[in-house]
Amino acid sequence: VQLQASGGELVQAGGSLRLSCAASGRSFRSNNMGWFRQAPGKEREFVAARRWSDGSTYYADSVLGRFAISRDSAKSTVFLQMNSLKPEDTAVYYCAAGSTTFSYSTHYTTGFYNYWGQGTQVTVSS
Numbered sequence: 001v002q003l004q005a006s007g008g009e010l011v012q013a014g015g016s017l018r019l020s021c022a023a024s025g026r027s028f029r030s031n032n033m034g035w036f037r038q039a040p041g042k043e044r045e046f047v048a049a050r051r052w053s054d055g056s057t058y059y060a061d062s063v064l065g066r067f068a069i070s071r072d073s074a075k076s077t078v079f080l081q082m083n084s085l086k087p088e089d090t091a092v093y094y095c096a097a098g099s100t101t102f103s104y105s106t107h108y109t110t111g112f113y114n115y116w117g118q119g120t121q122v123t124v125s126s
Contacts, residue, residue, distance in 0.1 A: 001025035001115040005095045008120030011085055015124075019080040021095030021117055032098040033078045034113055035069060037091035037122075044094065046108035048080060058107060063089075085124045092119040 007019040019035070032052050038044040048069040049058045057069050068081045078095060096113035106112045 001028050001031060001097045001099070003095050003097060003115055003117035005093065005117035005120040008093060008122040010123045010125060013085060013087055013124055013126050015085050016081070016083045017085065017122060019082065019093055019095075019120060019122070021078040021080075023076045023078065023097065028076055028097065029073060030099070031115070032100075032102050032107065032112075033069070033071065034096045034098065034107065035078075035080045035093060036096060036110065037089075037093045038119075039091040042091075044110055047093070049107045050078065051102045051107075053102065060108070082122070085122075087124045087126045090122060090124050092121050094119045 002024045004022045007017060011017055030052055034049040035047040036044050037047050046060050047063055048067055050069045050071055066084045070079045095117040097115040098113040
């Protein structure tokens, strides 16, 4: 599976962005998908995940109610809609795919995912 993230840019606080993650590879459809982010000097952190089997979604508390992960299977693309953006959302955002069975205890960890995109920069100005 190959992943290509895009859509990051400079936006004012309170604004919205939609990130895209274009995927290729025969096994993509059966992968659990996730979004992570990494701010300067900080560890990569979980943002959102989508379970491939039933489309269930999961979010970090910091983005719950503001961000939404979705998938367009026909276009092999996963999206992250980000609303009500805050300066603390500033980070490089990465999409990821995990081919193993979904786990409630590990889906929010980087080790659960075995494919990663290159990252796209999101900057939120105050």
